[in-house]
Amino acid sequence: MSLRDLFNAFDTDGNGTLDRAEFGALLRAFSTDLDEPSVLAIMADVDRDRNGCVDFAEFEAVAAKHIGAELPDLRYLADFRALDADRNGLLSQSEAAELASRLGRAVDPNRLAAADKNGDGNLNYPEFVQLMQ
Ligand SMILES: [Ca+2]
Numbered sequence: 001m002s003l004r005d006l007f008n009a010f011d012t013d014g015n016g017t018l019d020r021a022e023f024g025a026l027l028r029a030f031s032t033d034l035d036e037p038s039v040l041a042i043m044a045d046v047d048r049d050r051n052g053c054v055d056f057a058e059f060e061a062v063a064a065k066h067i068g069a070e071l072p073d074l075r076y077l078a079d080f081r082a083l084d085a086d087r088n089g090l091l092s093q094s095e096a097a098e099l100a101s102r103l104g105r106a107v108d109p110n111r112l113a114a115a116d117k118n119g120d121g122n123l124n125y126p127e128f129v130q131l132m133q
């Protein structure tokens with residue numbers, strides 16, 4: 001999966017740019033405890049032309065800075081996005097519970113609870129990857 005695939009996975013409406021909600025979902029999926037003011041601050045930094053959306057060039061520039069050449073393991077990203085019903089970039093317990101019915105994968109509730117490292121009741125993407133392995 002490339003940076004472009006990552007970008008597209010969070011471009012929910014497929015219009016080629018990430019609006020605040022889409023970009024916020026991407027940030028939350030890869031960070032822990034990111035509140036709305038932090039999302040806005042990062043967005044203000046990334047959105048170079050200040051049009052309120054993050055386009056791919058803007059994303060690429062910032063991803064190089066923050067992610068570097070090393071992309072995280074993205075092979076479960078499509079499943080993660082499919083389960084994230086409210087598209088906020090995190091899997092709540094009820095969203096994660098859909099894992100069994102959607103992917104035919106039984107999930108031990110204890111493993112689910114253990115995967116939620118910071119105990120906020122949500123799984124971000126790295127926590128989800130651990131659960132799937
Ligand atoms: Ca969009």
Ligand SMILES: [Ca+2]
Pocket residue numbers: 047048049050051052053054055058
């Ligand atoms: Ca922009």
Ligand SMILES: [Ca+2]
Pocket residue numbers: 084085086087088089090091092095
């Ligand atoms: Ca969610």
